[in-house]
Amino acid sequence: MRIAFLNPTGQLGGAEHVLLDVLASLKSARPGWCFAVAVGSQGPLVDAVRALHVPVSVVPFPKRLALLGDAAVGSAGILAAGRLGLNLIAAIPTTLRYRGSLREWLHAFHPDIIHTNGFKMHLLGPLSTPNGSSIVWHIHDYLSARPAMKRLLRLQDSRVSAVVANSDSVADDIRALMPAAPVQAIPNAIDLDHFSPHGPVADLDSLALAPPAPPETIRVGLVATYARWKGHDVFLRALAALPRSLPIRAYVIGGDIYATPGSQYTLGELQEMARAHGVASRVHFIPFQPDVAPCLRALDIVVHASSQPEPFGLVIVEAMACAKAVIASGAGGAASLIEDGLSGLAHTPGDAASLASAIRRFAEDPGFRRACAGAARLRAERLFARERLATQLIPLYLRLAADPKAARARAAAANES
Structure with a gap:
């Protein structure tokens, strides 16, 4: 079996970490299979793939294609949507040239399966596929929130043999928009x-260039990219609502790792936001960390604050596995990851008062905090071990390789029943 994975960036976001876990799981379960990865830019993902002893090639996105995206359009109004439409039209010649480069790479590898990871590769993969290869889309986001992409993907769904969704919530969203798509949820x-309670522990204050915190300090952290919907504003407003007597030091750990303009905050914007809410002395910023496990171990409370429904919420599971008290936004795929009050606490998305209440409850009750952290680790062991990925993906790949058209028909029929 020969499987090619296509990813639009060489940076490390949530979808890229999932890709690495998929590769590691498959290589362990099927050491005789051949894997190769193509990415659209240089970045830490390239070295991480090589560390798994998987061949990786950079097929660089042209700048116009790299900057193209609709992540910031959903709530930005008609003018933003119009600009996106013009940019899409302007990018057609560039996209066609890139399609040729990608097709050349795919023909050289001659895969049985092409597994795409990211909206741009979902579009480009079917256009570049050699005869006899099956396409698998691995979708990590809600199509309904992507006005342009959902329309473009609908035009391509007849070329796709299977769609993998990272949660039941995302799978339901895909089925609502593309009823004929053969969707399988693989969390x-x-x-x-x-990601365990044991291992290196980061010096958060040193990473943040902050003075050492007093010994009794409770460390609360938001670990996320700077995407605008990740709830940084909610987190900062929640910190402002906490009593000054509570011995808390907060950290924002992440960075602006994506090329698409308008989709994320800058560090300067977040620092100004902290000053505006009066918490500049209480919150410290740590740049993007390729490995967040040591940072998670250093925190007492890990906050997930997404203001929109989260497709999955990988950092929630990572923090649970590190036996940390987790507070998660209670919507979308993230809502099913913890058991509220048992293995973590849920808060209302976008509601700073609700988040502040959850932080305060954990901060003021160390026994409850420890109990939830222990239960979180047990839940992670039961549900989120990466060996499961191979267990679920291998039968899908084998079915597609045996008869891609019949596999798609069976999956579509299963969706209708």
């Missing part, structure tokens, strides 16, 4: 040996 999973 994300992680390396439970790497």
